[in-house]
Amino acid sequence: MKKTFLLIFLLMSVMGKSIEISAPPTPSSLPFFIEEDDYNVEIFKSHDKANAKFVSGKSQVLVTGFNAAFAFRKQNIPIKVISVSFGDLSYFISDGFDLFASGKNFTVSLPFKNSPLDTQFKTILSVDNELNKRCKIVYNPFQASRQLLKRKKIDLTVLPEPLASKAVIVDNLKRVSSINQLWHKFFQTENGVPKTAVIVRTDILSEKEISEIKQKLKKHAEELKKNPKMTIKLLQKNLKLTEKEAATVAENISINYLFDEELVKNASEYLKSIKRENDFDKDLFK
Structure with a gap:
C-alpha cells in the first residue's frame, strides 16, 4: 500500500x-x-x-x-x-612515460576498484600478458591522481574529459592514448x-x-x-x-x-x- x-x-x-x-x-x-x-x-x-x-x-x-x-x-x-x-572520452595521461615502451614497469592510477575504467583496463591486461606483467594499479580520485602524476609518484593516470585537457593545458602533462583507442587494439567491438x-x-x-x-x-x-x-x-x-x-x-x-x-x-x-x-x-x- x-x-x-x-x-x-x-x-x-x-x-x-x-x-x-x-x-x-x-x-x-x-x-x-x-x-x-x-x-x-x-x-x-x-x-x-x-x-x-x-x-x-x-x-x-x-x-x-x-x-x-x-x-x-x-x-x-x-x-x-x-x-x-x-x-573517446577518457585518456591515459603521463608526464612523458611511454605506455608502450617494452620492458618498462609502470604504475597507473584509476578512480576506484571495479569502476568502468578499472574493468576496461583489466580486460585489456587480461589479453596482453606483456603489458600485464609490467603494470601496477593503484586507486585514487581523479584530482588526486593528477597531483600524484605532477609529483612523479605514478607514471600514468586515466582522466575523463574535461580533466584530461586541463591536465595537458594547465599542468603541461602528456596525452598518451584514449582508453577506447587502446581497447580497439585488442577487441573488435564496433x-x-x-x-x-x-x-x-x-x-x-x-x-x-x-x-x-x-x-x-x-x-x-x-x-x-x-x-x-x-x-x-x-x-x-x-x-x-x-x-x-x-x-x-x-x-x-x-x-x-x-x-x-x-x-x-x-x-x-x-x-x-x-x-x-x-x-x-x-x-x-x-
Missing part, C-alpha cells in the same frame, strides 16, 4: 511540470545542455546524491555510468536504458567502450514522454555533430571552461549516442568482452 501511495505521489509531482534530468559535468551530457522547455537539467557533482535522487523518483532521467543500470535493476527499480554513449547511459524511470514517465526524450536526444546529438562551435559554447557555459580548454576538449572527444538495435548489439558485444554476458537483457535497452 505504501508503495502505491508513493507511486501516485511521484506521478502527480511530475504531471504538469518539467521532467527532472540529472547529468554529470562531462561532455557525454552535451545533448542535454541544449535547453528544452519541458525538462530541467541538473548538473550534479556527487554520483551518490544523483543516484539517491533518481531512486527516490525526484529525478526521472539519470545520465550516469553504464554499470549503474545493472545496479538499479538488482534493486528492482523500474528502469530502461534509452541510449548509451560510446567513444564502437569500443561505453561511457554513460541515459536511464529513465518507466514507472513515473509515460511511454510517450520516454519516446520524446529519446527523440530529442537523437536530434541534439545530430546537431552537435554538425556544429562544432555549438559544442565549444556549451562546454564553456556548462562545464565552466575557458575557450581554449573547451576547444581542446571538443577536438579530443568522439562520442556516439547509440539507440535501439544498434545499442542492443554494442551493449551485448561489450558485456561479452568483459565476461558479463549474463547481465545482458535485451529488454533493458529497448
